[in-house]
Amino acid sequence: MSETSVNKTVTEEAVDFFISADGFSTKDSRHFMDVALFRMSKRENRAGEVIRYDLAEGYVEVKAGPDGMASIWDYDIVLMLISHLTESMNLYKKGRGAMPSRLFTPHVSDILEFCRRGDGGGQSERVESALDRLKGTTIKSVFHRSSKNSKRVMREVKSESLISGYRVLSVTASGRVNRVEIEVPSWIYKEIIDNHGSAVLTVNQDYFLIDSAIARFIYRLARRTAGANRAKWGFKTIYERSGVTCFKEFCRTLRNLIRSDNLPDYHLYEEAGLSGPQLIMTRRGKDSSCG
Incomplete structure (x- = not known):
């Protein structure tokens, strides 16, 4: 589904979401928690490689771009945007905020705090590199679904990156990346907007340790x-x-x-x-x- 069609299914009043990390829990997408959508090695970049997982109803492929495959540590940023989007949607349903859009606008210091990492030298550059890998890592899922109205089996194919894109919004006086805008992929956005919390699971904060x-x-x-x-x-x-x-x-x-x-x-x-x-x-x- 395209960005335009997703946004038209919600509201014209959708706004960027950003909420303090204090006071709410870390969430993950339930759908793909039993396969690795990322590389597990810090040493192996795996640029241009494909990992395929054969499942009962089809298969999932993780395809890496030229910057390398996103790592499980890069995926912490995806956990952050899932958590913030879920909280923003909860507030919207309670009448305490606007419908969140697909744009997430954190400061790099907030990303590091959420992921429980230090704010030492080079961290902002590491965040930018992680965003490059997340953007370049594509998840292709191919499943065979039975039709509700017939005995026909339909082949359902979806392919999207772990993030749809990002841009740097500001830098510090010393030239470090300060604030970024991350576009949530439509598969994550639609899951959270449409499923009323059932698409996510709470993750222990010590996961990041x-x-x-x-x-x-x-x-x-x-x-x-x-x-x-x-x-x-x-x-x-x-x-x-x-x-x-x-x-x-x-x-x-x-x-x-x-x-x-x-x-x-x-x-x-x-x-x-x-x-x-x-x-x-x-x-x-x-x-x-x-x-």
Whole structure:
């Protein structure tokens, strides 16, 4: 769906959204929390590469542009815009604000604070580089859906970047990027505007303190599929959903994560399965037999 058609479905009074990070929770898009829409490595740029995830109803492809594939740490900026857009929409529904548009206008210092990063030298340039990678990383989803009125199976194809675009609005006296305008992709905007909060899940603020990319991915997977109870996933399936390139290293890191048992909200343990080792993810405070 084009930008024009999305905006016409809401209101002509839509305005840029920007809200203080204080007093509301971090949100993530529920739809893609069980696949990695980003690279997991800090070292491998993966420019021009494609990661494909084969799913039950189709597949998802993550395509990287010339600036490199967005990383799981770059994706923190997407979490910020999802969180702010969700809060802005909640205020609109309560009659306490205008309908938010697709334009998000934060200061770089607010981005760093939200993502719980320091404001040291070079950080503003890193934010700009992250925005380049987010803009250049395209998510293509191909799903086969059954028609409501017939037995025909329809092929549904969508392709959009992690952000639709950005521009620098101001710089400091020393030349550092100060304020940016980020355009929310229509798939995220439409999900939040149309689904009344059901398209997002709250993420623990300590997520941003997780150093390991695999640990971050496991947390998102647990939040999406275990929720308030438990979920079971085969090591091999998680590996295939993560985009990681070495299964042996993936298993080593996952078992270290299980031993440390310090993931926010969820307890992890391994058990044997018919097709290989399985990861059990249980909400802390819940009995392990919960369904």
